[in-house]
Amino acid sequence: MSENTEPDRSTSRETPTVSVGDRVTVTVDRPAHGGEGIAQLPDGRIVFVRGGLPGDVVRIEVTKAKKRFTSARIIDVVQSSPHRVAQRCAAAARGAGCCDYGHVDPASEDKLKEEVLLDQLRRIGHLAAEDLPEIESIALQPISGWRTRVRLGVDATGHAGTRIAGSHDLLSIPCAQALPGMLDGIVGAGSARFNPGAEIIVAVDSSGDRHVIESRRAARGRRTEAIQSTLEGSGICTEKVGPHTYHLPATAFWQAHSEAPERFTSLVRRWLTEALSTRSAGEGESTPGAVVGWDLYGGAGLFAPTLLEVLRTAPGSGGDASVISVEQSRMAAECGRAALADLPVEFRTGAVDAEIPQLPAPRAVVLDPPRTGAGTDTVTAIAAAHPAAVVHVGCDPATFARDIAAWYGAGYRLEKLAVAGAFPGTHHLEAFGLLTPGDGRADT
Structure with missing residues (x-):
């Protein structure tokens, strides 16, 4: 499986018939990762159109022409997509890189992002239709003036x-x-x-x-x-x-959307409670009676109290559980340690892949890696500890798809999938996947 985190831009290997600066009219067919739309050039090759939306007929200027892909910018919108509205951000209207989905009808935004995620899971994650659960859409409010x-x-x-x-x-x-x-x-x-x-x-x-x-x-x-x-x-x-x-x-990482922390922890609580209620009490335990959870890439420990709560009420726990949070940033870990001092949450500072071999086996795991993803080695190491349920969070659909493929290769299956509208007006999304042991596909 490729480690490439960019959209698959594979096209004909023939020499491009268009050059940088050429102008043509195209129809955008579908959305692509990164705020682009995919169209077809007159010669049959695909072109990635910055700001293009499905249904747009646009006059474009080619900005990059290579053997494997072509990129372009919009010169004029000949016919607007039904998803297109006037740009809602004055800064973006003048060229700022902030609200690259500010021209998307808010009623269409979540569906476009779901389409992008599914495309990445099929293309980079190599998942078949039967591997993909129905997407749960998590709408956050407000959709404007949300950034803290x-x-x-x-x-x-x-x-x-x-x-x-x-x-x-x-x-x-x-x-x-x-x-x-x-x-x-x-x-x-x-x-x-x-x-x-x-x-x-x-x-x-x-x-x-x-x-x-x-x-x-x-x-x-x-x-x-x-x-x-x-x-x-x-x-x-x-x-x-x-x-x-x-x-x-103020410089430390925290969820930017004002509603995100409560909505995200609520989703994790619901999914893990359901998943652990259907698994036998002994799964994912290092020793009889020990109930441990891993909060990986934990930051200040946002998910740790929720994970602890779920483990304490899970079948066979007897109310006794603890959580280990692993975070690279010493500052974030110190903040979490102070905030959750009254809970059995242990904060460890260091790289996740280096800490995993030293941790007791978990009953459940929550991981929220950075935009680059967790990577195959880390996913494989977590799976080797046999957690009964995992919630994997990703803020980049391409690296999220790569990580999900790694989970399938390690014997886990995607049981639930959600997209949270945590970044309205931008192409960014927050993806959540619930993974449980199953018949994984090692050929990914």
């Missing part, structure tokens, strides 16, 4: 803004997805000045307090947790989920 955390660049004049797609240039226009008032005085006319080249992190916690942090710009694809200067607020966010309160730096 924003990272901004600062230009040479000291103005903060959102980066233009595919560029280092900035637009000092507030994104429509930020909480109302969140960027007041920071982005736009009359905004404050910052150190050129810095990164500005703005977070609004569950208490409604705004925290503004200045930090160094992180390398592409990375996030910085270092705080150079706290410009507003304490810099420590208070986040409440159920009876638990987390205190973590």
Whole structure:
């Protein structure tokens, strides 16, 4: 199985008949991962159209022409897709890379994302129709003004803004997805000045307090947790989920959608409760009477209390259970350790694949890996510990599909599948899969 996390762009091996700069009219057939639409060129090859939606008839300009794939941008919309509406974000309308689904009718957005996920599971995950359960759609509200955390660049004049797609240039226009008032005085006319080249992190916690942090710009694809200067607020966010309160730096990872923590933990609770109620009490236990759960890539431990609750009520547990949370970020682990000090949750700091061999066998596992996914070796190592149920969370459909294929190769099957609308107005999605031991397909 390929480790490629990009959409499958395989086309004819013949020399491209179009060149960069050529313009043609095409009809977009289906959505692709990454906010693109797939169309067919006059010569029969496929082209990935940035911002194209199924049903669009568009005039495009080719921006990349290679033997294996062709990419293009839209010059003009000749006939609009039924899914297309006016761009809802002023920043994205001017070219910012924030709301690349802001032109999608909210009523169509979830279905398009589900289609993308299913395509990735079939193409990269090599799953047949009978392997794919019906998708459960988890709609989060609101669909605008939902974002509680924003990272901004600062230009040479000291103005903060959102980066233009595919560029280092900035637009000092507030994104429509930020909480109302969140960027007041920071982005736009009359905004404050910052150190050129810095990164500005703005977070609004569950208490409604705004925290503004200045930090160094992180390398592409990375996030910085270092705080150079706290410009507003304490810099420590208070986040409440159920009876638990987390205190973590504004630079630390936390779910961006205001409703996500409660909805995600509720889904995990429901799925694991159902799954463990149908499994025999001895499955996934290291020693008789020991009931352990793994919370992998655990961050500050969002899922740990829910996992513990499920294990305590699972058949055969006798109410006695514990959870081990493994997290690479020492800062996140320390925050979780403080928040859950009254629970039997042990936080271990380190790489997940390095820690797994040292852990007692689990009854259930929750893993929420970064965008790059868990990877085949890690999935295989978890499966070798024989958990009775696993909830695998993924924020990238391609790497999620790759990981699901690894689960099938390790003897597990996908019992439930869900897509959460945690990033309205963008192509991003949050996928959840419930996996249980079954007849896996080792040929993936």
